[in-house]
Amino acid sequence: MAVVTDLGHAPALPARRIGRGYWAGVGRRLMRDPVAVIAAIVILTIVLGAILAPWLGLADPYRGSMLRRLRPVGDALYRLGSDELGRDMLTRLVYGGRLSLLMGLMPVVLAFVAGSTIGILAGFVGGRLNTLIMRTVDVFYAFPSVLLAIALSGALGAGILNAIVSLTIVFTPQVTRIAESVTTQIRTRDYVEAARVSGAGPLAIIRVHVLGNVLGPIFVYATSLISVSMILASGLSFLGLGSKPPEPEWGLMLNTLRTAIYVQPVVAALPGAMIFITSISFNLLSDGLRSAMEVK
Amino acid sequence: MDQLRTDIASRDRGGPAQPLLAVRDLVKHFGGRRAWGGAKAGARRGAVRAVDGVSFDVAKGETLGIVGESGCGKSTVARLIMQIIAADAGEVVFDGEAVGTRALDLTTYRREVQMVFQDSYASLNPRLTVEDTVAFGPRVHGLARRAAIARAHDLISRVGLDPARFAARYPHELSGGQRQRVNIARALALQPRLLILDEAVSALDKSIEAQVLNLLVDLKAAFGLTYMFISHDLNVVRFMSDRVMVMYLGKVAEVGACDVILRDPRHPYTAALLASMPSMDPDRRTTEAPLFGDPPNPIDPPSGCRFHTRCKLAAPVCAATAPPLADIGAAHRVACLMATPGSGHPQAAPEAA
Numbered sequence: 001m002a003v004v005t006d007l008g009h010a011p012a013l014p015a016r017r018i019g020r021g022y023w024a025g026v027g028r029r030l031m032r033d034p035v036a037v038i039a040a041i042v043i044l045t046i047v048l049g050a051i052l053a054p055w056l057g058l059a060d061p062y063r064g065s066m067l068r069r070l071r072p073v074g075d076a077l078y079r080l081g082s083d084e085l086g087r088d089m090l091t092r093l094v095y096g097g098r099l100s101l102l103m104g105l106m107p108v109v110l111a112f113v114a115g116s117t118i119g120i121l122a123g124f125v126g127g128r129l130n131t132l133i134m135r136t137v138d139v140f141y142a143f144p145s146v147l148l149a150i151a152l153s154g155a156l157g158a159g160i161l162n163a164i165v166s167l168t169i170v171f172t173p174q175v176t177r178i179a180e181s182v183t184t185q186i187r188t189r190d191y192v193e194a195a196r197v198s199g200a201g202p203l204a205i206i207r208v209h210v211l212g213n214v215l216g217p218i219f220v221y222a223t224s225l226i227s228v229s230m231i232l233a234s235g236l237s238f239l240g241l242g243s244k245p246p247e248p249e250w251g252l253m254l255n256t257l258r259t260a261i262y263v264q265p266v267v268a269a270l271p272g273a274m275i276f277i278t279s280i281s282f283n284l285l286s287d288g289l290r291s292a293m294e295v296k
Numbered sequence: 297m298d299q300l301r302t303d304i305a306s307r308d309r310g311g312p313a314q315p316l317l318a319v320r321d322l323v324k325h326f327g328g329r330r331a332w333g334g335a336k337a338g339a340r341r342g343a344v345r346a347v348d349g350v351s352f353d354v355a356k357g358e359t360l361g362i363v364g365e366s367g368c369g370k371s372t373v374a375r376l377i378m379q380i381i382a383a384d385a386g387e388v389v390f391d392g393e394a395v396g397t398r399a400l401d402l403t404t405y406r407r408e409v410q411m412v413f414q415d416s417y418a419s420l421n422p423r424l425t426v427e428d429t430v431a432f433g434p435r436v437h438g439l440a441r442r443a444a445i446a447r448a449h450d451l452i453s454r455v456g457l458d459p460a461r462f463a464a465r466y467p468h469e470l471s472g473g474q475r476q477r478v479n480i481a482r483a484l485a486l487q488p489r490l491l492i493l494d495e496a497v498s499a500l501d502k503s504i505e506a507q508v509l510n511l512l513v514d515l516k517a518a519f520g521l522t523y524m525f526i527s528h529d530l531n532v533v534r535f536m537s538d539r540v541m542v543m544y545l546g547k548v549a550e551v552g553a554c555d556v557i558l559r560d561p562r563h564p565y566t567a568a569l570l571a572s573m574p575s576m577d578p579d580r581r582t583t584e585a586p587l588f589g590d591p592p593n594p595i596d597p598p599s600g601c602r603f604h605t606r607c608k609l610a611a612p613v614c615a616a617t618a619p620p621l622a623d624i625g626a627a628h629r630v631a632c633l634m635a636t637p638g639s640g641h642p643q644a645a646p647e648a649a
Binding site (some may be wrong): 189209 | 378380402403406407410411413415418419420421422423424429432433436466479482485486590
C-alpha cells in the first residue's frame, strides 16, 4: 500500500523540548507567573521555617519571663516583641507554623483523597449510586462550613486530631462535588466511549482516561481550600477546640494575645498577619496553578 | 501487511456468502416514562423513538453507506451496533453469531468491530500521546507495552503520519485531518473486520476530507476491511459506498446498490435528498427547496408512513398504513406504498393476482 505522505500542516512547534509532558508544561507556565512564584517562595519559607525551627538557633518557645512581658516589636532582646507571658514572639511564630500548617494542610489532603475517590466513583458509575452519594453530600451543604466545623469539633471534643477530623468531614463533600461534576463531564466524552469500545474495563478506563483529566481540576480546587482550612483551624484553636496552651499555634496565640490589643496592638496582630500571609499565598498559588493548567 | 491481512481473513467463519453483520428489528427509545398499568403497561410514553425497527445486512468486504437528515437515528444505529448503548429490542448478529452470547462475548466482538467518531478532538484523550492512544486498545487486550507501541508506530505510518514526528505528540499539537488519521489508526489497532465510520470526515475541510477518504479506500483494500459509512453528505457516500441505506425518522426508507439508488430512487424521500444536492451544471440549478420544514417530532412520529407529512406524492392511504420494506428486485428494497402492489396508493401497481 502506498503510504500517504505526511501532509506537513502541523501547527508550528518550537524545537523538540525535553519532558514535553503535560505537567512539564504546567510547571513552565507557572514559573513565568511572577505572582505565583512569589507566593510559592513565601510558602516555601514558612514551611521550611516550621520544619527546621529547632535548628534555627531560636529561643525556647515555652520559656517566658514575668519581667519582660509584652515587649514591643524591635526590642533589643525580642526582635518581634514578647507575648503576655514574656515568650519570644519570633520563636513562637516560627514554631506556630508547625501546628497551623499541619491543621491547615492535613484536612485538605485527607479530603482530597476521600472526596476524589467518592466523587469519581459517583461520577463514573452514575445512576442511582450517583443520586445516593450526591444527595448525601447535599445534606452537608445545608450547614455553613464554619458552623459545621465548630459543631463537629464540639461533639468530638477538643484536640488537634479531632480538629483535623472535623475539618476533613467539612471539606470532603466540597471536594466530592467538584470530583463528581468533572468526572461526569469526562465520562461522556468520545474518547471514553472509544476506550469502552476497544474493550477496556472500567478500572483501565478510570486509570488511563479519567484520572489524568480529573485530578488536575480537583487538585486546583483543593489548593484553594487550604487557606479556608487554615482560617477554620485557627478559628477552632481560638475557640479552644483545637490546640491547647502552651502550644504555639497562630489561632491560639491570637486568642491569648487579644487582651493585649490595647497595650501592644502590633504584637497582638502578628499571628493574624501570619495566618493572612500564608492563606493568601496559598490562594495566589492556587490561582496561578489554575491558569497554568488551562490548555486547550 | 500481508501477514496482518491473512490474520484478519483467518477469522472468517461463515464464508463470503454469510453477511458479516446482520441487524434485525433494532429498537431504541430514549427517555419517557413507563406506564404503570393498563394495556400499555411497560411501554414507554413520551419516549424519543430514535431507532424503531431497523433491519439490514452488511456483506463481507462491502461498504454500506447510511444517509439521512440529522436526528434520523444514523448515529444511534452505530452506537447500538457498537454496544455502547443497549438496544430495547432486536439483535445484532456478527458473522453468524449473535453478539453477547457465549459463542461471541463482548470482548471478542469488540476486537472485530471498531468505530471512528465524528469529533476528532473529543475522541482523543488530551493527556495521552498519539502512540499511547493507539496502543491503548492492544494493551487492554493483553499485548505487552513494547509490542503495543511497535504496532502503534506501524499503524501511525499506515495512516500517513511519520511516527518519528508524530508518535510523541499530544492531540492539541495536531491538525484536524491528522487527528482523524490517529483516530483511524486507533480503530485499526485491534485489527477489526468491520469499521463503523460515524460522520468520520464531516468535520474536515474539503481538501483534507478527500485525502482521508482516499486513505480509507486504501486501508480497506490493504486490510480486507468492511465499512459502514455514516454520513449526511451524499457526494461522500456516493464516492465510498457499494450499497446505500437511506434512513428517515428511525426507520429504513430505502436500501440498495449505490448506483441504482442514486440513479433511480424509488422512495420520494431519497428523491428529495438527491434533489437537494447542489448541481454542478449552472443550467440545472436547484431553484426550489425539495423538502420543506424540519423532520417531525420523533416523540410522536406521524401515523402510517412517517414521511407522509412532507411527501409531495402522499395519498390518504399513506397516513393510515405503514409501508413495509418491500423488495423490488435486485436487492433493492423500498418502504413506500407506491412500490407496494395493491397498497391502495393511486400510483401503486394493482395487486398481482
